[in-house]
Amino acid sequence: MSTASLAKSDYETPNRSWYKRNEISVTPWLFLAPAILFFAAYVIIPIFQSFEISLFAWDGLGAREYIGTENYVELWDDPAFYTSLKNNVIWLILYLLAIPAGLFIALFLNQTVMGIRLYKSLFFFPFVISQVVVGLVFTWFYDPTFGLLNTIIGWVGLGPINVLGDPTYVTYGIIAAGLWPQTAYCMILYLTGLNAVDPEQIEAARLDGAKGWRMLWYVIVPQLKPATFIAFVVTIVGALRSFDLISVMTNGGPFGESRVLSFYMFEVALSEYGFRMGYGAAIAVVLFFIMLFFIAYFLYSMYQDERGR
Amino acid sequence: MFPTPIQKSPRSWQITYQSFLPVALIMWLLPLLAVALFSVKPEGDFSGGNYWSLPSSFGGFENYGRVFFESDMPRYLLNSLLITVPTAIGAVALSCMAGFALGIYKFKLNLWVFFLFVAGNFVPFQILMVPVRDLTLDMGLYNTKTGLVLFHIAFQSGFCTLFMRNFIKGLPFALIEAARVEGIAEWRIFIYIVLPLMKPAIAALSVLIFTFIWNDYFWAIVLTQGVESQPVTAGITSFNAQFRAAYHLMSAGAIVAALPPVAMFFLMQKHFIAGLTLGAVK
Missing domain, CATH: 4.10.280 (MYOD Basic-Helix-Loop-Helix Domain, subunit B)
Structure with a gap:
């Protein structure tokens, strides 16, 4: 025993505590603990709980009844589910228009003239406003009796169209409202990206005779790749999170034609139409897997980036 | 052009x-x-x-x-403020620490933990809705501002950690090494060396989180109801029911509800844009 303690005192003074000896390996976990705890309780664990709940019939209050995959079987034959899914696809595709639109506005505003900073801020304005207010603003904009849209197309002898009351137009009308703040967001990403474009490369390309579209596509857009990636991520996430606008503008109507999965889930699980938590959870699981496909891609891209450092 | x-x-x-x-x-x-x-x-x-x-x-x-003076709007605005500010403080505090851990230390699970935060940040709200509502009910926090704040802090810490970690990665590591050679304790390195350097990131995140949370609608209607705890985004629905078809009042209400984040944006523009575009341009 005495030899052992002697050996120890050779490399360490006895008053160094366990914490002191393991400081470098323990500290990160101490610092991570609160965030991980919160994140696990409110985000990670609930994902798995939702998977579980989707296998039950449950009204949120009484006893749960295990019904296996019945919720998913019902979903398979639910026309409202397919309407929502179809609308989700339309949202995803059309929402991506925010990226070229944002780039276009950014190119337009990327000049140095008097007051351009204020112009840039004001163009960015719609993104700062809550989606609820954007929804209200566009509901009035589309209003068939006094809305600005119908007033304007009335001048050229068209209309009136009740955009939000017509099953064929309603989803497009809401997406247009959503594109407004989203385009502003993409614009600001590109404006920042354009600041970092290398002027020497542009000069070199100009000497080589590149101009117009070719200059844009082959010289400028490749240099904006990081901005495009972020714009893509936030636009996809935004499209799949579309809930506020639908809830405020149409509440899913007319005849449920403007529902998307996120809204339909809420309607099934937590609205006057019922408290079917199990069925709602099943819809959420489907939505989760659609998102997971994109999350995997985002993480893969980030991983490549990390390794490149 | x-x-x-x-x-x-x-x-x-x-x-x-x-x-x-x-x-x-x-x-x-x-x-x-x-x-x-x-x-x-x-x-x-x-x-x-x-x-x-x-x-x-x-x-x-x-x-x-x-x-x-004739509606509950001031009350909703106050609720929004009492939800938004604690969330911003909480989420920024948690993520400063988590970002420090992930940005400075090399350990086996580092990238896994980081990706967990990033992935969680992207999940659809609906997959969390039923369990989070349940958890909030069980804790007796349903229809309270605290319940909403706790969830927001947890969820936002995903994005904030991503942000903070990338920011800290960009700091000169030599500073930390020098401090270690001097024998300074790790927690002191955090407080006295890293934290002061993080001021711009903290400002940017606070402004951003303020706007995100102020504009949140989904969680407001899932976790609260009624004037005593609903923020203004949810309250404006009842406001509009009160003044149905009175477009001049509904318009004024919408502008009042939208104004605080707009004011925040114009006052803190530099930080706001730095926050939104971090990572887009190095």
Whole structure:
């Protein structure tokens, strides 16, 4: 025993505590603990709980009844589910228009003239406003009796169209409202990206005779790749999170034609139409897997980036 | 057009550009300008059917006065503030620590933990809705501001950690090594060396989280109901029910509800944009 303690005192003074000896390996976990705890309780664990709940019939209050995959079987034959899914696809595709639109506005505003900073801020304005207010603003904009849209197309002898009351137009009308703040967001990403474009490369390309579209596509857009990636991520996430606008503008109507999965889930699980938590959870699981496909891609891209450092 | 600087283009194009700018801006903000116009029109204009004429008299004081003194709007605004500020403080505090751990230390699970935060940040809200509502009910926090704040802190810590970790990775590591050689304790390194360098990131995140949370609607209607705890995004629905078809008041209400994040943006513009675009440009 005495030899052992002697050996120890050779490399360490006895008053160094366990914490002191393991400081470098323990500290990160101490610092991570609160965030991980919160994140696990409110985000990670609930994902798995939702998977579980989707296998039950449950009204949120009484006893749960295990019904296996019945919720998913019902979903398979639910026309409202397919309407929502179809609308989700339309949202995803059309929402991506925010990226070229944002780039276009950014190119337009990327000049140095008097007051351009204020112009840039004001163009960015719609993104700062809550989606609820954007929804209200566009509901009035589309209003068939006094809305600005119908007033304007009335001048050229068209209309009136009740955009939000017509099953064929309603989803497009809401997406247009959503594109407004989203385009502003993409614009600001590109404006920042354009600041970092290398002027020497542009000069070199100009000497080589590149101009117009070719200059844009082959010289400028490749240099904006990081901005495009972020714009893509936030636009996809935004499209799949579309809930506020639908809830405020149409509440899913007319005849449920403007529902998307996120809204339909809420309607099934937590609205006057019922408290079917199990069925709602099943819809959420489907939505989760659609998102997971994109999350995997985002993480893969980030991983490549990390390794490149 | 870009990349040709406007100063080098012909005089005629310069004039066209300069005069087109305000036109483009008005077109871009047209729906909003319409609401702003509505909010200062007196009631008589609407009953007379003069929706789009200039206001026959300035009704702004009366309209906004009624929003503030005859509705629950001030209460909703206060609720929003009491939800937003603690969330911003909490989420930023948690993520400063988590970002420090992930940005400075090399350990086996580092990238896994980091990706867990990133992935969680992207999940659809609906997959969390039922369990989070349950958890909040079980803790007795349903329909309280605290319940909403706790969830927001947890969820936002995903994005904030991503942000903070990348920021800390960009700091010179030599500083930390030097401190370690001096024998300074790790937690002191965090407080006295890293934290002061994180000020710009903290400012950017706080402004961003303030805006995100102020504008949240989904969780507000899932976790709260009624005037005692609902934030303004959810409250505006009841406000509109109270003033149904009174467009001048609903417009004024919408503008009041939208204003705080807008003010925040204009006051803290530099931080705001730095926050939004971090990572887009190094």
